Amino acid sequence: MDLTWSADEQAFRAEARAWLETNVPPAGLASGDTREGFARHLEWERALFDARWAVVSWPQAYGGRDASLWEWLIFEEEYSRAGAPQRVTQNGIFLLAPTLFEFGTPGQRDRFLPTMASGEETWCQGWSEPDAGSDLAAISSRAVRDELAGGWRLSGQKTWTTRGAFCTHLFGLYRTDSDAERHRGLTYFLVPLDTPGVTVRGFGRLDGDEGFADVFCDDVFVPDDLVLGEVDQGWKVAMATTGSERGLTLRSPGRFLATTSRLVELARERGAADPLVRQRIAQGQIDAEAYQLQTLATVTKLSAGEHPGAESSLTKVFWSELDVQLHETALGLAGHDAELEDSPWMKGWQFALSGPIYAGTNEIQRNVIAERVLGLPRK
Amino acid sequence: MDLTWSADEQAFRAEARAWLETNVPPAGLASGDTREGFARHLEWERALFDARWAVVSWPQAYGGRDASLWEWLIFEEEYSRAGAPQRVTQNGIFLLAPTLFEFGTPGQRDRFLPTMASGEETWCQGWSEPDAGSDLAAISSRAVRDELAGGWRLSGQKTWTTRGAFCTHLFGLYRTDSDAERHRGLTYFLVPLDTPGVTVRGFGRLDGDEGFADVFCDDVFVPDDLVLGEVDQGWKVAMATTGSERGLTLRSPGRFLATTSRLVELARERGAADPLVRQRIAQGQIDAEAYQLQTLATVTKLSAGEHPGAESSLTKVFWSELDVQLHETALGLAGHDAELEDSPWMKGWQFALSGPIYAGTNEIQRNVIAERVLGLPRK
Amino acid sequence: MRFAFTENQLAFRDAVHDLLAKECPPSVVRDAWTNETGRSSTAWTELAKMGVLGALVPEAQGGLGLSEIDVVLLAEETGRVALPEPFVEHMLVGAPLLATEAAASGITTVTAGDPLVPYADTADTIVRLGHESFVADRDDSTLEAHRSVDHSRRLFSVETSGSPRALDAAEVSTAYWRGTLGFSAQLVGLGHHLLATTVEYVVARRQFGVPIGSFQAIKHKLADVRIALEFAAPLVYRAAYSLTVSDPAARTHVAMAKAASADAATLAARHALQCHGAMGYSFEYDLHLWIKRVWALAAAWGDATWHRELVARAILDT
């Protein structure tokens, strides 16, 4: 065991910190879940990209730094620590990109990764449908073969699509074999949202910001080279992405360490004398550090070539409930101010409440833990 | 709404309190889950009976006082308040007796109720079997018709039978129709444990006291007049008893009010300054009073002729978890003394842990609440 | 001993229930989020016509001369429909405090502890309970708007330039405990609505080929909510009774009621959101209107922790 950083890693951290200290907008940006705020965030993403901080773990050819997993972790920690803006490009960079690296053709990678990294093209995830939420395999949107045109014609409704109203592209699952049941016969498509036949309707999330969208496809033509992975193998391809979503990439420990620091600061401002509050804050700190350490253990394994398994479900339940706890504690400190909408904690609280719901509800995750990690019977 | 007691009720309370103050053994008795302690408890039960406090709600003819539900409640409150011994006769008096009153023949009532009230005969409940715990309807012990002798021959194993090793009689369910499935074809029998073919083996509960027993029947003859209710209708008959077990009779609010008082006393001794402990104790007091008030509402309804329904499942979950909480708080106050076996709180804690398990686990109760109170679908 | 409401009390409750079903459907609550006042259009005037708003005002002053125990179920009903009105502030606190004929028909709003006053812009009279307690005319006051997470609850900081009437300790105490009782009752009503609407959803919503309400994870969450409400409600009713009969422990009883009802409603809100999944997380769906009211009222007039500490004082320090 060695919990120290190498000289190179320390240098990497110093470089990231220095750049972030200079460049992070001190007053923050308007919510990225609004059209206006989204545009501001894209400017920030562009600045990140220009300084080669947008996709540190990617190859240099696509705008990255070939950073190791450790460096990536360091960067994410510094990013959160600096209070830098939410990444509105995260669904592309953290969910689609790993899948493109694993399943994409060279042509697809060259076509999509650079514009994704720069924020010129922005991606939303087309998984959920009105009748396929927790039960993702119930997807009924379909793609019909158009042999003549060399592609597929997509129809159906995707919903609860995060920032779908502002993105240029969607990656989604559509049913290509209508006879196949459940997770068989799905195909993974890359869909430019300006294709004729696509209608996007934004709608509000819990806090009222237009962070959700319906994406309707009505006979939308998508050529063969926008199929990611093999036809009818979309589930397998998508699950690789889902693994990233639940695991390391989306919820860096740095985020919860940063939230805990802000909570500690808030408590100090208010006197920090109440043993009840002290217990809750200490628990937050313990959990945030536990999450960090468990991530270090995971990265050690990944660096040794091991693959992440169903354990990512443990992580997802843990960070999402930690996030809720941290914000609940902060609102408890705020007393009657807690109900004020302007407080960053109220905004964060509402966002935290999405954690146990999205990317597979925590109920589903607990089933996965019980069945795949502990080996309990499905039925 | 009128939360005052009538002059008669106050007089009843005063009489009960005076008698208890004089007669309750000040040092308590050895555990009723041991052979020695059980015998001491029976002496106490006899004293209660002689003073007509053993079965206050029963008719005078059987040793009771024809007390109203309100008076009964008052008596139970005073009984707990006085720290009087656990009722080792409770399975007979609170579980079997209501069933005897509802389904018994006059002969059965006259034969069994007086000796039950006096403690001369003591009853244990023969429900659970090794493969029929939560799934009570899976009972496989059987009773075969012996037409010639005018009765039934019982075989099979009952287990986790509370105080079975010390009781004289068992009331239990046996399968009389082997073709009928699940809860059909069961019959409710009254079994003297000195009948040839009965073997009783006591074994320890969590705290090591011999409070459990296996009761093996090997071709045990039981005459027809020891069948309670109709043959093959045992489930219906037993469910009436189960209703009592979960509901009003077994867990008087007085018990939790008394525990809360002891907890408050303990906290005062230790200074009562820690806000954390104060919160937990206040919550205990709130819950104990809530349970008392909810009982008052229930008794008001019962007194008006309404029948208790699946709501008794709400009560069972609530008091069992309250009891666990109260003892957990007390042990937390004890610090490193918490692990000492002699402390009444450690004994009480172990007993409290049985609450969420017996009389239908809390998981089963929550299913009942969801399905019968809220109307959620079974499958 | 009788722990139940009278026929009259239940009939009054039913009448208000029916009125609110008509005058305050979810569309009215949603509309109040964006309209000018944050309030319902007609529910308030209909409640006034029925005499509800002056229920605690003595008959001599044009009220109904009722007591807390007579109106606690009405407050619960207003919670159930998330009535966007200063109902508790006016009916339980302001009107009986002023106890004038004008008070019964005008609008009074109140704050306790919190410098922000709900609905101050449409009130005639503003009452502040706390460090300095007083009654002031809205016309003598300068208001500045603040935004609650519940957009229908219009909040204002208030600067009074006139010479407000000071309140004595007894007036403040009566007002404070009545208001706290009222919010407790509303929280129970809010919790019941959240539970009912979630039950409806999980029965209808199918995933994996079955209603999601058939999963134990859902069943047990909703059973827990049902249990919490089952045992919070009697504490609220007892508190109303204790205030009515001036029980010496009445304040502790109200503190217990607020702690238990805030916790029960908060649990109901949390599980309702989780059981609704992304649907409940959508602004277009009505669920969040109730959830945010719960957040606001659970924190208002002392949160559960604060009231539990009051209970601790009563049982540990006396």
Place this chain on the structure above:
Amino acid sequence: MRFAFTENQLAFRDAVHDLLAKECPPSVVRDAWTNETGRSSTAWTELAKMGVLGALVPEAQGGLGLSEIDVVLLAEETGRVALPEPFVEHMLVGAPLLATEAAASGITTVTAGDPLVPYADTADTIVRLGHESFVADRDDSTLEAHRSVDHSRRLFSVETSGSPRALDAAEVSTAYWRGTLGFSAQLVGLGHHLLATTVEYVVARRQFGVPIGSFQAIKHKLADVRIALEFAAPLVYRAAYSLTVSDPAARTHVAMAKAASADAATLAARHALQCHGAMGYSFEYDLHLWIKRVWALAAAWGDATWHRELVARAILDT
């Protein structure tokens, strides 16, 4: 950066695991409940032969000269089998504190804060950490037996008539944090055993025609236990590392480890009992041997609340 044990450390862990599997099956734990000493018959001597008991004693004094990070997994293994021995007291605290050849082979027991000393009757040396910290010979001491809920943990109050050696603050501190680390590791091991044995039970136990492990209520409880252990263990390992490298925050790291491991093991015990139903509630079944060890160790050397307050001091008061 590397958050993993070395091959050597894992091999040592495996060797101890195999030894304990042979020398400390559940029958040995059960026997310790009623035998004369409360201890295993041969496990202790076999551990001594392997050098484990002197692992932290410098090589010059006949030990292995290892550090906390090398032995934390061994403590976890002793927890997993509920080894009825003063393992943490001797191996992590007493032996390196005395650091003599006799210490590595003799038996030292320790208490911290608590006036009662486990296994004092069979120890050669008794160490007390707390108000007055000292090392005393058992032969100079008068013992009085007390009963832990875990009958294998023989407890004694100790009166020393000799002239015990006083300990300085640095010795006390090192001893206290090492011991606390050891109990944290044992709690993780106990928790893992409770989870594994419960998984086995719920897969085999059938009710309603299916394994009870197929019910969500069971699945989610055990998933929660798995999560708690998943995130407690790295805190324990980090604490061992921090003690080894004398990290300035090492004490806070141990406090975090004890709080998290006590909570995780307590949750494991609670859910294990509930999932086992009446079977687990039976004294004849082995489950309670582990559960009661958890109760004892979760409270020993500072419970979770106590250690969380230490963490709060470190982050809020400095």
